[in-house]
Amino acid sequence: MKNKRKMALGALLLMAVVALVGCQAGGGSTDAGGDAADMTGAGSGVPVVDPAWPTLPDDWLMGEVAGIAVDMNDHIWVIQRPRSLNADEAGLMQDPPLTQCCIPAPPVLKFDADGNLLDSWGDHTGYAGEGYDWPSSEHGIFVDHNMNVWVAGNGPDDHQVIKFSADGTFLMQIGTSGRTEGSNNTEFLGRPADMEVDPETNELYIADGYLNKRVIVFDAESGEYKRHWGAYGNEPSDDDTGAFVPGEDPISQFRTPVHAVRIARDGMVYVADRVNNRIQVFQKDGTYVDEMIVEGNTLGNGSTWDLELSPDDAQSELYNADGANQRIQIIDRQALEVTNWFGRRGRHSGMFHWVHNVVVDSQGNFYTAEVNQGRRAQKFVVN
């Protein structure tokens, strides 16, 4: 009798295994955060979020993550705002401590592709030092072909871009905190948002910015001014452009903020004109080439927040972080058409709230940064 019962149990075990096989074989791709159909448009190659990325010391907490960059070694650099945390979030550093966690993480953090913390600069107040003005509101980070690290800020007086070595040694500052002279001044900036260095010419392109309405170029070694331009290659104007109205004729100037600039290997320069929901394409000398509209009816903060190029030789795709519609759009760079997208608004792993930046490593993995109440960096693996 006992043996019969055992036999029955064994049969049940076998049936369970067989059922598991069937279940597994019928399973589709897993996409952390929800059904793939809810997360992406049509197409294949769904990026899958790595929920374990990155790792921070147990008592560190990031505030708004306002910039992310990948260096030539596929290390990921994050700039975040330690001062954006409130006393409750930074309970451990209150006097007396409110809670067992946390202290604000330093503003600059460097991770490897597995999310291990490799390096950090600064403390909960920022990264002040002699010879430069650390921004009051961190915004934008870029690591150039010589491993120099560029940092920008968008606080009310943050009119500067700062160059550091990879170990955090101050090297150079362009612009001056607290002083701005408009969109046609060649010495001072106006709340610059982001920047990139052209490895061919060692020129620094700045998306300038939250106050000015232009792209401005400097020599990345000497800091010497080279050139600048506005929308359509026009001379920029600081005249009030008014609020964006869906369906209006395209205006001849950028609206603030001019939020990102990216340089392709074929010499095209892509500029994110955020509130106008458009990406404009230029030659390196500022000659206008083309433009595209992304989610053109988007109001509020606009749809074109940050740009990135795919890692293939031809850089066939352009990626846009749309922090209003909370998705990463994949754009055919030649056709300037959105071919796919991933992400949705939400707070779970793999979703976005104010996705502010996007970068891609040499393997095609995406890394994103979120501000406002998003406050995190995420990694998406592409299989």
Added chain:
Amino acid sequence: MTPAAVPRFGRRIAAFLAAAVLAAPVVQAHDIPDEVLIPVFLRETDGELHLLARMPLLLLAALNAPKWGAGYLDLERVDPTLRRAAEAFGAEAPLFDDDGALLPPRVEGYRIALPWDRSFTSWEAARQAVAAEPLPPDTQVFWNQGFLDLHLVYPAPETGGVSMECGVAPGFGDRVALDVIHETRGEDGEWDGDLFHISVREGRVALDPSALQAFRAFARSGVEHILTGWDHLLFLLCLIAPFGSLPHLKRLLVIVTGFTVAHSVTLVSAALGHAPEAAWFPPLVESVVALSILYTAAENLISASVGRRTVLAFGFGLAHGFGFAFALGESLAFAGDHIPLALFSFNLGVELGQAAVVVAILPLLHLLSGSDRARMAVNAVLSVFAGHAAWHLLEPRLAELSRAWVLSGEAMPSWSWLLWPLGVAGAAGWVVVTLRSRRSGTRSRC
């Protein structure tokens, strides 16, 4: 299990689970990897050995190179420092002939390269990079961002091959490693390269090993792996713990042989490339290895029979073999042309190490197991200890498996049909053996 054994078994299980759960770690610490890889090309031409290496400037910190401004190298005055660095590399990454005699290096050239320079991708490109014009003296090179490319020349050994060690920047320990591509001419006249990853851990590595050198190196590696592989040792301990007395020697031999045969099969097959390449496979194997300890420890506390134990040793031995293969994987390049011999000698080393462990433990168990009650107590203590340790091993491995599985973003690949029949057969075999052992009454209580 006899009815009388049930209460005792229940108490043991309760104690085992309590020990395992209460000891679960609350927080996992993490390591900070920071490996510095130095690409090296080595080729013999015109009766001399030519070595080309690209060393990160970071490693020159101790040489205190002249700088200006915020920390830029003074390129007009840096030359003597670079020569010293090249000489230091020759001394800290020495080459030896087959007799162990040091081959004296001569500095042929050196040059600073900027971080973006990716020319060290082949012998020819590296040679051109070292021989290129120096950077203009006004170039801004931050002192730890960039590379020192260097060219060293050695007299070629008259007979036999060369060996190499890595002791570069000793302050960095094993975080500095050489990726040496040793190029030799094939029969078709073309250059073929073998890659050797050498850190201070590997000691002296023969770049063109003889059969004897390969045999010695891999047998030693096998012994070291089993003796330092705590998970394998714990499994072995659990396998033999219930039979830990000399009268059970024959039974033990059967069990250990089952383990040996199984892990030999998967070790060889995996080392020859017949193993899944999916990113989740290594953590799956590592998890099964930890699970094998946990399960065997639990079974020791319930009921262990020789028949079932042999099946168990064989089944889990398959997973352990994959684990051995992971350890062997990257180092197989050190075998040169003697890969089958290396596999054999590594496995032999594992078996020797395993035998040594059994020989060392068995008399001790025998001494402690003076009576059935004492044997049961020893078995219980060892099993709880091993199970506890396995719990700690299992937790992070399962986390890694889960992560790798999620990131794979796909259903199990097509080869998985092989795994499922094996699983079904194993489960069926377990049921059959259990029933048979109950009928025949050969179970060994513990």
